[in-house]
Amino acid sequence: MTSTMELYQLLPKTNCKECGKNSCMAFAAALMARELTPDDCPPMKNDPKYKENYETVSGMFSTTEGATETGLIVHEELCFGCGNCVVACPVNVANDPYGVGSGKAPKSTGKLILIIEDGIVKAQNVDECRRFGKNKILCTGCIVTCPVEAIEFV
Amino acid sequence: MEGNYYVCTGCGLLCDDIEVELEKDAVSKVYTACRVGVAHMKEGSREAVSQVDGKPAEEAAAIEKAAEILKNAKNPLIFGLGTSTNEAQKKAIELAKKLNATLDDTSSFCLGPVVEALLQEKFNTCTLDDVRHKGDVMIFWGADPSDSHPRHLSKFSYFPRGEQKQRGWEEERTAIAIDIRKSHTAKICGSNFFQIPPGGDTEFINALIDGVSGKLPKTSYKFPPKRLLELANILKGAKFGTIFMGLGLLYSLESLDPIIKLVEVLNEKAKGEFHLIPVVGHYNMRGFNENLFAETGYVNCVKFENGEAKHGPEYSTVEALKAKAVDAALIIGSDPLASLPRSIVKNLLDIPIISIDPCETLTSRKAKVYFSTAVTGVECGGSATRMDGVEVKFDPILEAKRPTDEEILTKIMEAL
Numbered sequence A: 001m002t003s004t005m006e007l008y009q010l011l012p013k014t015n016c017k018e019c020g021k022n023s024c025m026a027f028a029a030a031l032m033a034r035e036l037t038p039d040d041c042p043p044m045k046n047d048p049k050y051k052e053n054y055e056t057v058s059g060m061f062s063t064t065e066g067a068t069e070t071g072l073i074v075h076e077e078l079c080f081g082c083g084n085c086v087v088a089c090p091v092n093v094a095n096d097p098y099g100v101g102s103g104k105a106p107k108s109t110g111k112l113i114l115i116i117e118d119g120i121v122k123a124q125n126v127d128e129c130r131r132f133g134k135n136k137i138l139c140t141g142c143i144v145t146c147p148v149e150a151i152e153f154v
Numbered sequence B: 001m002e003g004n005y006y007v008c009t010g011c012g013l014l015c016d017d018i019e020v021e022l023e024k025d026a027v028s029k030v031y032t033a034c035r036v037g038v039a040h041m042k043e044g045s046r047e048a049v050s051q052v053d054g055k056p057a058e059e060a061a062a063i064e065k066a067a068e069i070l071k072n073a074k075n076p077l078i079f080g081l082g083t084s085t086n087e088a089q090k091k092a093i094e095l096a097k098k099l100n101a102t103l104d105d106t107s108s109f110c111l112g113p114v115v116e117a118l119l120q121e122k123f124n125t126c127t128l129d130d131v132r133h134k135g136d137v138m139i140f141w142g143a144d145p146s147d148s149h150p151r152h153l154s155k156f157s158y159f160p161r162g163e164q165k166q167r168g169w170e171e172e173r174t175a176i177a178i179d180i181r182k183s184h185t186a187k188i189c190g191s192n193f194f195q196i197p198p199g200g201d202t203e204f205i206n207a208l209i210d211g212v213s214g215k216l217p218k219t220s221y222k223f224p225p226k227r228l229l230e231l232a233n234i235l236k237g238a239k240f241g242t243i244f245m246g247l248g249l250l251y252s253l254e255s256l257d258p259i260i261k262l263v264e265v266l267n268e269k270a271k272g273e274f275h276l277i278p279v280v281g282h283y284n285m286r287g288f289n290e291n292l293f294a295e296t297g298y299v300n301c302v303k304f305e306n307g308e309a310k311h312g313p314e315y316s317t318v319e320a321l322k323a324k325a326v327d328a329a330l331i332i333g334s335d336p337l338a339s340l341p342r343s344i345v346k347n348l349l350d351i352p353i354i355s356i357d358p359c360e361t362l363t364s365r366k367a368k369v370y371f372s373t374a375v376t377g378v379e380c381g382g383s384a385t386r387m388d389g390v391e392v393k394f395d396p397i398l399e400a401k402r403p404t405d406e407e408i409l410t411k412i413m414e415a416l
């Protein structure tokens, strides 16, 4: 995944504020948090001299095939449904401490990100994932607990 | 989704929190089970099949034939039963008594010796629920539950919250792997993976005993003493430690004494208590060991004679076949033709086989008589003993089209 700094390098760097942010750096941060999209920077989108950069940045944020909108990919052919990621995911634990948080079947699937269906992990409610949104952190709960590297973020 | 939970009999973990959806008399969707469990649970719902000489036969005729084979045998072998319910196992023991048969299960070349020592109370043990609620240090030794029992770490031994473990695995639990190769379980243990050379377990155990006793730990293969001391310190600091012992460790030991001693020493030197649980594979192998132990005082390898059980290595499946001591085989839920060495298989092929199995196997195809029976937990209920000794009862999910192992055994017994 790209860093805010790398993204910034690709922006117009004029701090024109048309995007509603105070600076291109702030815009880069908003992009990273997926609050805004590359299209929200009018100069980059419309000015031919930024065309190439615009395409690069857009490419970085287009959803990869098979990926959820937050970039989480499950390699289904690798996953064997051990449930480690399900039980280790802090969001799952917070939302269902006595079900999946305790190693058991979900008591309420409402806000869980990861569940096991037919022996394979299924990602849902991905907007709840700690790696995304305003207060994102570099959570690795589901990555380090997987014995076969079946979960990846792109 | 809360409510109707079923038990998966896919491995010795007997997960009891499985939800299913049905479609046209078959399991169509399975929640929470691992991939092994899903395959196992979708297996059920086949039509009943009985065969004699590889050809379809009426059940009654097949029973008749099976009884005849057993009656004519001087020393029949009854083998398998690791994937049968407690109820079917008890029936098989009764049948073995009546037939003066040799009776054994796969544990004789598996973790049987460890279960035997456990039942003889030679070491401290605990349940998987205890580990979930209290465990702070867990050692996977010569065991790779991530492969063999996929939900072991997520349901019990590492990741879940428990009564006294509310803050999570990163803070409150230390998982350690000792193995000759970097298994999937070892991978999860990260820097707490200790790789030892094949056959190096006994020395490693002794070095650890020295380490926790304040002596310099030494091995002939020069395992770094600093790492060994680090490990010894983790173990000494444990409040509730558990060694999960796998086949890899058992096969490397000449006797169980060193590992029993280690558990003893750890109980002396560590902050809290230490336990050992054998990582039993088949869902009810421990059940067979316990049922036979209750009846005879032995966990496997017995021969009945006028109601009395004789015990010894010569009554193990492998040795009995090698010595051509048995002259018919009743095999329940096992496929020895596929799993035993060729030289032994040869002798097995020389005697009439009766196979009772939910799946068609190499053994069932070569059998004189074959009965396809219900998958336990899917087509029939019953009870089984989890790898930690906890009894788990289960109900069927589907209405069975096939008889159970127990029913077939009962009918054979009646026909004798």
Ligand code: SF4
Pocket: A011, A012, A013, A014, A015, A016, A017, A018, A019, A020, A021, A022, A023, A024, A027, A028, A040, A041, A042, A043, A044
């Ligand atoms: S609109 Fe584009 S160029 Fe203007 S401040 Fe925002 S990011 Fe920078």
Ligand code: SF4
Pocket: A088, A089, A090, A091, A092, A113, A114, A128, A129, A130, A131, A139, A140, A141, A142, A143
């Ligand atoms: S990154 Fe963290 S919060 Fe997101 S799914 Fe994985 S474990 Fe859960």
Ligand code: SF4
Pocket: A078, A079, A080, A081, A082, A083, A084, A085, A086, A120, A121, A145, A146, A147, A148, A149, A150, A151
């Ligand atoms: S930890 Fe990996 S293998 Fe296990 S359920 Fe999650 S993605 Fe699948």
Ligand code: SF4
Pocket: B008, B009, B010, B011, B012, B013, B014, B015, B032, B033, B034, B035, B036, B037, B038, B149, B150, B151, B152
């Ligand atoms: S871990 Fe074993 S008992 Fe649990 S779901 Fe998987 S196969 Fe079934």
